[in-house]
Amino acid sequence: MHSTPLCQAPASEIRSPKSVFPRGAIDSHAHVCGPAFQYPYAQERIYTPPDASLEDYRSLLKMLGVDRAVLVQPSVYGIDNRALIDALKTAPDHLRGIAVLPLDSKIVKDSELEQLHAAGVRGLRCNLVDVADPSSGLPIQALTNLAQRIAPLGWHLELLMHVNEYPNLATIFAHFPVDLVFGHFGYCHAKHGVHNAGFQGLLSLMKEQRAWVKMTGPYRISAQSADAMKTGAIADLYADMRPFNDAVLAANPKQLVWGSDWPHVMVKNTMPHDADLCDLFGEWVSDSHLRQAILVNNPAMLYDFH
Numbered sequence: 001m002h003s004t005p006l007c008q009a010p011a012s013e014i015r016s017p018k019s020v021f022p023r024g025a026i027d028s029h030a031h032v033c034g035p036a037f038q039y040p041y042a043q044e045r046i047y048t049p050p051d052a053s054l055e056d057y058r059s060l061l062k063m064l065g066v067d068r069a070v071l072v073q074p075s076v077y078g079i080d081n082r083a084l085i086d087a088l089k090t091a092p093d094h095l096r097g098i099a100v101l102p103l104d105s106k107i108v109k110d111s112e113l114e115q116l117h118a119a120g121v122r123g124l125r126c127n128l129v130d131v132a133d134p135s136s137g138l139p140i141q142a143l144t145n146l147a148q149r150i151a152p153l154g155w156h157l158e159l160l161m162h163v164n165e166y167p168n169l170a171t172i173f174a175h176f177p178v179d180l181v182f183g184h185f186g187y188c189h190a191k192h193g194v195h196n197a198g199f200q201g202l203l204s205l206m207k208e209q210r211a212w213v214k215m216t217g218p219y220r221i222s223a224q225s226a227d228a229m230k231t232g233a234i235a236d237l238y239a240d241m242r243p244f245n246d247a248v249l250a251a252n253p254k255q256l257v258w259g260s261d262w263p264h265v266m267v268k269n270t271m272p273h274d275a276d277l278c279d280l281f282g283e284w285v286s287d288s289h290l291r292q293a294i295l296v297n298n299p300a301m302l303y304d305f306h
Contacts (some may be wrong), residue, residue: 008271009050009261017275019282022292025066026299028215029183029259031074032057032087043076049076052263054087060262064278070303073100074265075127079207088120096303097121098158103139117153122303123181124150140172144170147177152303156181156302157187164188169201173210180210184217185248190240191223194247204253212302213248215281215294218260218270234279245284255273257299270271
């Protein structure tokens with residue numbers, strides 16, 4: 001038996017958010033995991049998720065009042081995209097995907113890219129957390145080579161990385177061949193603050209329309225936990241992340257998308273409830289026009305929803 005730790009399961013309480021999302025809303029970041037007997041996890045994984053099936057996720061979307069979604073290949077599957085592709089095929093009009101392929105673009109075949117595109121994939125994800133060494137820099141040449149391969153398809157590259165570790169972020173990606181998407185507000189922990197050089201570099205890339213930011217996973221980079229909700233005030237939830245929310249909104253709201261990050265793998269403290277995360281977005285983004293842009297218009301363009 002594999003010895004990697006088993007993750008918490010997502011909250012099971014059936015509860016819809018008080019905040020009503022607009023028609024056509026898109027969850028731009030979620031994962032499907034399992035069933036493990038059908039889609040076995042990679043041996044080199046660092047965690048083991050409980051099964052979080054497509055059926056479970058569909059139930060969640062109905063509970064949240066979200067119409068469409070983007071499924072992102074989780075790291076537990078490595079470069080085996082079968083679970084992702086099979087899920088996308090069930091609802092081609094309502095689902096898009098972000099796949100994972102080898103960083104060495106020479107290994108990737110054109111036919112594989114074309115098959116992924118036909119299935120609904122619109123980008124590739126590169127997980128650079130705990131992989132790249134900030135002291136030695138990013139594998140920028142390999143990333144550039146991969147980007148050049150996917151550029152003709154109109155795809156983007158999604159980076160999971162701690163932007164605070166790269167103070168020259170804006171310079172590094174100044175002339176990158178495709179759009180970049182940064183998960184979890186750039187994965188910059190709240191303790192670093194919005195004036196951190198790497199986060200400021202991310203804001204610069206947003207202003208130049210070279211980077212998108214996913215307003216996802218505030219619980220991953222907050223010093224607080226969902227226990228704050230015991231007060232009953234949604235504004236108290238992950239309050240130290242509010243300045244990051246306000247900063248990306250001020251930088252360029254046209255480069256923002258929102259996602260649930262379900263099933264919230266590798267949460268070490270209190271598991272958040274998705275209804276609370278929806279309500280928190282409603283608290284942080286109260287303007288109806290901005291909500292329409294971030295939940296519907298922006299992701300429809302980025303992920304090629306028709």
